Amino acid sequence: MKYRFTTIAIATATLAGSAWAVTLPGAVVDSQWLAKNRSEVQVVDIRSDKSFTVQPAFETDKKSGKKVLVEVGGHLADALQVPFGSIRADRMLNGQKVSYLLPEKADFEKVMQTAGLRADLPIVIVTKGSDPSEIDEGLRLFWQLKYYGEDRIALLDGGMAAWLAEERDTVVVPASAAAGNWKATAERKELLATPEDIANAGNDVQLVDARGATQYYGLGKRDYVYAPGHIKGAKMLPPELLFRKDGPALKFFSADTYRSIFTMSGINADQPAVTYCNSGHFAAGPWFVEHELLGNKHVRLFDGSMHLWTLQKRPLESVTLAPLPATCVAGATTPGC
Numbered sequence: 001m002k003y004r005f006t007t008i009a010i011a012t013a014t015l016a017g018s019a020w021a022v023t024l025p026g027a028v029v030d031s032q033w034l035a036k037n038r039s040e041v042q043v044v045d046i047r048s049d050k051s052f053t054v055q056p057a058f059e060t061d062k063k064s065g066k067k068v069l070v071e072v073g074g075h076l077a078d079a080l081q082v083p084f085g086s087i088r089a090d091r092m093l094n095g096q097k098v099s100y101l102l103p104e105k106a107d108f109e110k111v112m113q114t115a116g117l118r119a120d121l122p123i124v125i126v127t128k129g130s131d132p133s134e135i136d137e138g139l140r141l142f143w144q145l146k147y148y149g150e151d152r153i154a155l156l157d158g159g160m161a162a163w164l165a166e167e168r169d170t171v172v173v174p175a176s177a178a179a180g181n182w183k184a185t186a187e188r189k190e191l192l193a194t195p196e197d198i199a200n201a202g203n204d205v206q207l208v209d210a211r212g213a214t215q216y217y218g219l220g221k222r223d224y225v226y227a228p229g230h231i232k233g234a235k236m237l238p239p240e241l242l243f244r245k246d247g248p249a250l251k252f253f254s255a256d257t258y259r260s261i262f263t264m265s266g267i268n269a270d271q272p273a274v275t276y277c278n279s280g281h282f283a284a285g286p287w288f289v290e291h292e293l294l295g296n297k298h299v300r301l302f303d304g305s306m307h308l309w310t311l312q313k314r315p316l317e318s319v320t321l322a323p324l325p326a327t328c329v330a331g332a333t334t335p336g337c
Contacts, residue, residue: 024122024154027142027292028252031163034076034124034156042121043079045160045175046137047128052081053172056164067167069248072128072160074170079126080116081175084137087111087144088280096311099224100279102144102192102303109148109184116177122152129159129249132239132285139284142292143301149186155288158249165247191291193274193300195309198231206273207234210282211306218318222278226310229318231276235266242285258289269294276302276309 022040025033034041045052057071075081089103103111117123123145127138138155145153156163164170198207209230214220216236218228230236241261243250253261262269269290275283280303290299302309310316 021120022122024124024152027154027288028157029124029154030157031166031168034163035168038076040121041124042118043076043124043126043156044082044115044117044141045075045079045126046082046084046087046141048084048134048137051128053174055172056170069161069164072130072164072248074164074172075160075175076126076163077169077171078177079175080177080180082111082115082141084140087141093308098304098308098311100281100304100307102147102280105148105184105187108144109182112145112182113180115180116175117180117182119180119182122154123150124154124156126156126163127159129156129161129163132243132250132282135159135243135250136239136282136285139288140281143191143284143287147188147191148184149188150182158246158251161249162246162251165249191300193276193302195302195304195312195314197300198274198276198302198309199314201274204272206267206271207231208267208273208275208283208286209234209236210239210275210277210286211236212238212240215278218316219321222306225278225306226313227316229316231309232315232317234276237262237265237267237286239282239285241265242289252289252293255293258294262290270296272298274300274302276305278306280305280307 022037051073052075054073056069056073058067059070060066061068087103087108088100089107090097090099091101091104092098102108125138125141128134138159142153142155158165209216213236215222215228216230218230221228242253244253259269267273273290273296275287275290277283280301283301283305287299287301290296
C-alpha cells in the first residue's frame with residue numbers, strides 16, 4: 001500500500017511540475033527575463049560560424065572606462081547548438097532538386113532531437129544578435145518549429161550581443177546534450193505558401209519582398225536565383241528596417257512602430273500576406289513581425305522563395321538594363337554615360 005501511495009505521489013508531482021512550468025511572456029523575451037527563468041526553459045543557440053566556442057572580445061572605452069563588446073563569442077551554459085545549415089534541406093519537387101526547403105517532418109524532428117531538444121520545456125532561441133541575417137536565422141527556426149506544432153517558443157531580444165553587453169555569464173565549452181525527445185506534432189500548412197498559392201492569389205493577398213533594393217529592382221541577384229527582379233505586385237521591406245540598434249545588439253521595435261513601417265512601405269499589416277526573399281531566410285523576419293507581434297494569423301512564408309520561383313521559370317518584374325552608348329568611356333561625363 002505504501003508503494004502504491006509513493007507512486008501516485010510521484011506521478012502527481014510530475015503533473016504538477018508540468019502545470020507549474022514557466023509561461024513565456026510572448027514571442028520575444030529579454031535578457032533579464034531569461035536570466036531569471038533560465039532553469040525553466042531550454043536555450044537553442046543557432047549559429048553559422050564557430051563563435052559558439054570562442055571567447056567574446058571586448059574593448060575599454062577611453063572616455064567612460066566601460067567594457068564595450070566588439071565581437072560576439074561564447075554561449076549560455078547548457079545551450080543546445082543548432083547550425084543554421086542543418087535546419088533546411090534539399091528536396092525533389094516535380095522532378096527538380098530544390099534547395100533551402102523545410103525538411104520533411106521526420107527529418108526535422110531528427111535534427112532537433114540530435115541537438116538535444118526536449119518536449120517538456122519551453123524553448124528560447126538565441127542568435128548572435130548583431131546582424132539582421134543572424135536574427136532571421138533564429139526567426140526561420142521559429143517558423144519551422146511553429147509549422148511542426150510547437151507553440152512554446154520565444155526569441156531572445158538582441159541575442160548574445162545583448163546578453164554579453166549586460167556582462168552576463170557565458171561559457172565556451174562545446175555543446176554536449178543527450179539526445180532529446182521533442183516531437184513534431186502537426187503540419188500547419190496554413191503557415192506555408194507554394195508557387196501555386198502565389199500564382200493563384202487574388203488582389204487581397206499582399207506579397208512582401210524581404211530583400212534589399214538591388215535585388216528587388218533586378219540590378220543584381222544571388223547565384224542560386226536564376227533570374228533578376230521581383231514577383232509582380234510585391235512590396236519591398238528590406239531586413240534592416242525591422243530591427244533597432246541598441247549598443248552592439250539589434251532589437252525589435254514596438255508594435256506601433258512596426259505598423260508605421262509597414263504603412264510607409266505600402267503594406268497593410270492586417271491583411272493576408274505572403275513573405276518571400278531569395279531562399280526563405282530573410283522572409284522569416286516580416287512573417288514573424290506580422291504573425292507573432294502584430295497578431296495577423298493570415299501570413300504565410302514562401303518556402304524556397306525566389307530560388308524556387310525562378311527555378312520554375314515563373315514571371316518577374318525588373319528594371320530595364322539598357323546598354324551604355326558606344327561612345328561612353330571610363331570616367332565620361334556625357335549625359336547617358
